Amino acid sequence: AQSVTQLGSHVSVSEGALVLLRCNYSSSVPPYLFWYVQYPNQGLQLLLKYTSAATLVKGINGFEAEFKKSETSFHLTKPSAHMSDAAEYFCAVSATNSGGGADGLTFGKGTHLIIQP
Amino acid sequence: EPEVTQTPSHQVTQMGQEVILRCVPISNHLYFYWYRQILGQKVEFLVSFYNNEISEKSEIFDDQFSVERPDGSNFTLKIRSTKLEDSAMYFCASRLAGGLVGIQYFGAGTRLSVL
Numbered sequence: 001a002q003s004v005t006q007l008g009s010h011v012s013v014s015e016g017a018l019v020l021l022r023c024n025y026s027s028s029v030p031p032y033l034f035w036y037v038q039y040p041n042q043g044l045q046l047l048l049k050y051t052s053a054a055t056l057v058k059g060i061n062g063f064e065a066e067f068k069k070s071e072t073s074f075h076l077t078k079p080s081a082h083m084s085d086a087a088e089y090f091c092a093v094s095a096t097n098s099g100g101g102a103d104g105l106t107f108g109k110g111t112h113l114i115i116q117p
Numbered sequence: 118e119p120e121v122t123q124t125p126s127h128q129v130t131q132m133g134q135e136v137i138l139r140c141v142p143i144s145n146h147l148y149f150y151w152y153r154q155i156l157g158q159k160v161e162f163l164v165s166f167y168n169n170e171i172s173e174k175s176e177i178f179d180d181q182f183s184v185e186r187p188d189g190s191n192f193t194l195k196i197r198s199t200k201l202e203d204s205a206m207y208f209c210a211s212r213l214a215g216g217l218v219g220i221q222y223f224g225a226g227t228r229l230s231v232l
Contacts, residue, residue, distance in 0.1 A: 041225060042225050043120075043223035043225045043226060044160075044208065044210075045223070046221075046222075049220065103165065103172075104150060104163075104164075104173060104175065105160075105162060105221065106162065107152075107159050107160035107161070107162075108159060110159065110160075
């Protein structure tokens with residue numbers, strides 16, 4: 001069984017400041033981990049993924065995340081926030097041993113990122 | 118860029134009525150999914166579908182729910198007799214066969230309101 005915890009339902013940062021969105025996971029098997037972003041009235045868009053290769057993963061729009069097994073974390077960061085980063089961010093986990101690759105994702109509750117001018 | 122399309126964007130129905138939510142996955146994708154998000158809660162997996170059959174379903178996906186791929190392009194979710202607690206945003210997703218698990222492409226969602 002897997003679960004995801006995202007600390008902070010809302011995070012507010014100033015434009016140009018560091019963005020840090022926290023995600024902790026629980027998984028009985030080595031996980032695959034993902035960050036998705038949702039802009040208003042749009043679907044979920046994949047930002048980046050960890051699939052047991054490099055622990056530091058770079059994604060789109062300048063975001064990156066680091067897999068830390070000892071901390072069971074996969075926090076999302078961006079060095080300098082932009083107004084266009086305002087959105088809902090979801091962390092998700094998937095089991096690596098699922099048969100057939102047709103398993104579903106387990107999501108966190110999401111973090112609403114607010115960018116202040 | 119190819120995208121997953123969901124219709125309608127908002128569906129209002131009376132309790133006890135049947136609803137069908139429609140999705141057009143990306144054309145060369147072979148795995149299909151439905152998720153839901155109750156307001157203020159997390160996105161929850163409902164069901165996955167491959168090769169014309171359900172691959173996996175969650176405990177939420179009870180006998181009131183069914184999925185179908187009636188033709189080569191549509192993927193539908195039917196709720197037989199809606200309850201108030203079925204009010205949620207429903208997301209469809211699809212992915213290519215092969216590749217890495219989890220690269221699912223999501224639609225914009227259908228907001229279902231049960232009155």
